[in-house]
Amino acid sequence: MLRPPRPTRWWCRSSSSWVTRHLRRSRTPSSTVKTLSPDPRAILEPSAVRLGLVAGDKADALRQCGAVLVDIGAASSAYSDALLEREKSVSTYIGEGVAIPHGTNESREHIERAAIAYLQFPDGVDWDGNEVQVCIAIASRSEEHIDILQSLAAVLMVPESAAALRDASSIDDVIALLSPQASSPPTEGKPVVKALMFYAPEDLRVEDVPEPEVGPGEIKLRVRNCSTCGTDVKIFYNGHQNLSPPRIIGHEIAGEIVAIGDGVEGWEIGARVQVIAAVPCGDCYECNRGWMEVCQNQTSMGYQYNGGFAEYMIVPREVLKVDGLNRIPEGVGFDEASAAEPLACAINAQSILGIENGDTVVVFGAGPIGAMHIRLARANGAGRIFLIDVNDERLKMTADAVHPDEVINGAKVDVVERVKELTGGRGADAIITATAANIAQEQAISMAARNGKISFFGGLPKANPTITCDSNLVHYRQLRIFGANGSAPHHNKAALEMIASGKVPVKDLITEHIALENVLDAFDIVKRGAAIKVTVEP
Ligand SMILES: [Zn+2]
Ligand SMILES: [Zn+2]
CATH class of the missing domain: 3.90.180.10 (Medium-chain alcohol dehydrogenases, catalytic domain)
Structure with missing residues (x-):
């Protein structure tokens, strides 16, 4: 059997779920957690472990999960519907052939007591394109289930133990695998x-x-x-x-x-x-x-x-x-x-930007990537290169290494005016914003020469991703503005070659x-x- 994909998600991120949110928040050392939580056997009892089941589809499997929780007296039948409801808004598949069905937040009133059920479907159940062999169904009003979810996380991290969880042949095996003491420390006996x-x-x-x-x-x-x-x-x-x-x-x-x-x-x-x-x-x-x-x-x-x-x-x-x-x-x-990886990102950006021989280049950001951009721009035939930052120390440190033709501190002077001054009023031919500052992108547009080109190399903060752009500058000055998203494998190879040849030390x-x-x-x-x-x- 092919190993199912590694876990890609440990909690439901897209819709706030009390079950999984607690999993995330409670990552305290397990010794602390243990003193707060009841005996795991009280949460996962032998009667809630069901081996060798068959389900026609996901809904069938979810109904069986609900039925077990009802059967052991942990929830009323309305909770069953809530398992299906939750699944509509977000898949509870967490990887390694395991799903963790649980109800919606509103359904907590249908829970009688905290419990977890283990249902094994050896033939697999299609779960939105993933194959699920194990459902860990959760009924929990607050944090009673966390120890077991943490054990589950530890089990799924090691492919062999994840396989043991899927292929368990006895109730005791399942309980042993999911008991916190079994997985803590998870490293026992291994290098x-x-x-x-x-x-x-x-x-x-x-x-x-x-x-x-x-x-x-x-x-x-x-x-x-x-x-x-x-x-x-x-x-x-x-x-x-x-x-x-x-x-x-x-x-x-x-x-x-x-x-x-x-x-x-x-x-x-x-x-x-x-x-x-x-x-x-x-x-x-x-x-x-x-x-x-x-x-x-x-x-x-x-x-x-x-x-x-x-x-x-x-x-x-x-x-x-x-x-x-x-x-x-x-x-x-x-x-x-x-x-080589950050250099590969710079190579990708500059290959899109297309620096031409003699271009006046401005680099915003005196960090390591700004330094690499300057060296790469030289290798790509740039003429004069100006480095802009707002931190004098960083400017000096980077300038001492890569020797831009001019260093401009944006906290002290108007960078647009200064670049215009340095270019006889013409502006810069190519501008790279290797910083997450919104204003740098706006200034880049303002300082671009006719037919100039701009690389928005650094992304902006997610909470504040907009800038003010004088569209007429772009239109009449025929500016070209490019994005850049990381690098491809071939850019990494190119980076290693440039390092080896000394083109970009x-x-x-x-x-x-x-x-x-x-x-x-x-x-x-x-x-x-x-x-x-x-x-x-x-
Ligand atoms: Zn990086
Ligand atoms: Zn692809």
């Missing part, structure tokens, strides 16, 4: 490795996790460098809509192959490799048109797959499928190779090397802008 685990915004922990094992179609890496960027800081504070916790984050990855799964060809143990961060599907309309960076089914390292802030990491088959594992050229260090941009234990310090350095590029060495 452990250090990793940075994201549980929730501002709840990230460096902890021991089971050493990952390579599966068919996968490759296992000893991670040597995983670099940090603003995205990691954003994840630290806000999480990400596509990130399913608990998750090892880190997406700028370079390492060494230590194991190769069945069916993988063309690689050998010891090969030095770099991993793409954004993973296109390779099958959709956009991928087929060669626009893999805007794949509509894009997944990402550190979001759906465990990332590189760990001693070991699995390169998923999805990455190998799209040729997303790249050999590091000779002479290029692991730290430099880990910076990155070694001197990596100003901090930090041990994995101190990875949270690395985020702090990035947040303060106190280094150009910070790399973590697990």
